[in-house]
Amino acid sequence: MYRKLLNITLILTLLLSAVPVAAPVFAQAQMSASAGDITRYLDPVSGMTADDAVALALANNGELLAIRSEVDASRAMIRQARLRANPKLSASGTKQIGGPDKSGMAEVMLPLELGGRRAARIAVAQRELEVREFDLANQERIMAADVRLKFGEALAAIRKLDVTEKTLTAAREGYQLVTERVTEGKIAPLEQKIFLVEVNRLQSIREGAEGKVEAALFELRNMLGMKPEQILRIRGDFQNMIAPPPQAAELTERALRDRPDLQGARSFELLAAAKIEQTKSEGRIDAGVTAGYQRMDAGFPFSGYDEQGMLRPIQMLSNVFTFGIEIDLPVRNRNQGAVEAATFEREAAIRRIEFGELTIRREVASSIAKYNRAARSLSIFQGGVRDQANANLQVIWQTYELGARSLLDYIAEERRFLEVENELIEAEFETYSAHVEMLRAVNAPELKKK
16 A cells, blocks of 8 residues: 555655746636625625516617517508508690690599408508517517526536635645645645645636626627627526425416417417408409599581680680599409418418427427426435535545645545535525526516516
């Protein structure tokens, strides 16, 4: 056993001696650097909550603002559809070549829009507005869930950074203790070098963890409509997330009733039916009434005496009122092809409704199963993993101080503890995200709570 330990010590000494002389200097510089301050990202008092983030995203997100403008455009199209057809005015005149005859005429034509054309046009515009409104509601549902998920991702990254920071701080304190013991001659310098490698490793992990925090917050800013340079601090935790969800049948019924994407699909089917009626109405008989005024000035190449006995050219001046009706006869084109196309569109909409209902049932069942498993995993972690790992780490450090354990034993246990802490945060985030997915699948009011 002694020979085996001697061989391990010799190998570690050779490996560490191969490290350039500048490495300990760099490590010392890292050791003296100030610890990262997570208060740049987390403010337990005045930071932004998940509900605040959702409200800000729904108000400022550029994509949602664009869809709202499209909804306003659809409302304007309803006002346009209600307007009646404009009358038409035509004017013409004639002049005899080489003669005195001439005439002028003005005529007004008013389309009647027979066959329910106007009502069908209004119905189509109203259905298009409904489709746009449900699309907006669905995008808000998706955006609210995405913001909550990104918020949870950022919070989990901050939690991991905090754990890494605390572990690094403890490692630095341990390094100082080991350095003092080496100076006093109580332990070999090799242990100081081993601990130095571990401190540098934790410093590297910490830098990567902070990079993930910054990336998640940049993405969250983009969702909220914030500029990258704007300050964003969040607050919240993953506590009190384990709760039994409602029955699957109840959630499925709510989802089939309240999901805006399914409501939009149903409205699209009604829109297709309205388009069928519109194309049929445009293929029916139509008419327009006309009325006009005509003034004719005609004469002959002769002269005659008027009532005063004066010789004048023979000329006739007349004023004529005209009226009539124009009829559009749908003899050849009754929009047969357009009606057939609209019918196929309606059938496609019906198929999408059926598939949408099937998809929603699957999403609800999947989200419930995922949440139940994630909550069970988190419960196991909280009850039988984390506390025991922390206790193990403390015991091994104490036994190391007493000389009963090696430094490598403590470092190995420290790494296991860091893994357990990160896995616990992952379990909390998985439970949180599964809960958000369940809210999104059902379109629960809590999803967009402001």
